[in-house]
Amino acid sequence: MKDFQTQLARTRNCTCSALRRATRAVTAHYEAHFRGSGLRGTQFTILSVLAQAGPLPMTRLAELQGVERTTLTRNLTVLARRGLVAWTGETDGRVRKALLTKFGDEMLHRCLPHWMAAEASVGKVLKKFRLPQVPG
Numbered sequence: 001m002k003d004f005q006t007q008l009a010r011t012r013n014c015t016c017s018a019l020r021r022a023t024r025a026v027t028a029h030y031e032a033h034f035r036g037s038g039l040r041g042t043q044f045t046i047l048s049v050l051a052q053a054g055p056l057p058m059t060r061l062a063e064l065q066g067v068e069r070t071t072l073t074r075n076l077t078v079l080a081r082r083g084l085v086a087w088t089g090e091t092d093g094r095v096r097k098a099l100l101t102k103f104g105d106e107m108l109h110r111c112l113p114h115w116m117a118a119e120a121s122v123g124k125v126l127k128k129f130r131l132p133q134v135p136g
Contacts, residue, residue, distance in 0.1 A: 015131075022129040029125045033118035037111045043079060044115055046072075047100060047108045055088050055099035079104070 011017075030041035039047070049064050050056065056064070062072040076098055079085040084104035089095040100108070 018129060018131050022126060022131060025125050025128070026122060029122055030115075030118045033114050033121075034111065037114045038107060039111050039114075041115075041118070042075060043084075044108070044111050046075060046079065046098075047084060047104050047111075048115075050085065050098060050100040051105060051108055055097040057095065057097050061098055 027041065034041050034044065046061070046065065049061065053064070058069055058072060058076075061076075062069045065072060067075075076085055080087070082103075083101055084107055085098050086101050088097045088099055
């Protein structure tokens with residue numbers, strides 16, 4: 001039983017749990033910087049990718065964002081309703097692409113300083129977490 005308790009004690013420094021806590025804190029940090037800007041951090045990254053890559057098929061954009069396609073569809077629907085993104089190739093849903101609108105580009109320009117401030121200070125957030133060294 002003591003061996004089990006010793007092994008169980010090691011879970012206090014679980015890499016997965018530490019990364020999840022750190023990820024939540026980083027997300028909150030970015031959201032605080034975007035508050036009042038008209039965008040959320042996740043929305044900003046979608047607009048940023050579209051500005052840099054041009055119109056992208058949903059599957060490719062989901063890969064670049066590291067999200068499920070259904071999650072991306074929900075996020076893009078909100079952005080499209082606000083006029084920040086639009087669709088091309090609507091006649092054939094298989095090749096439908098998301099693209100940044102002029103208004104989306106203007107919003108991206110307006111929100112870039114918010115992202116820059118969050119990015120410049122995120123290290124302070126991460127330092128609060130003693131992320132374990134991952135064995136290689």
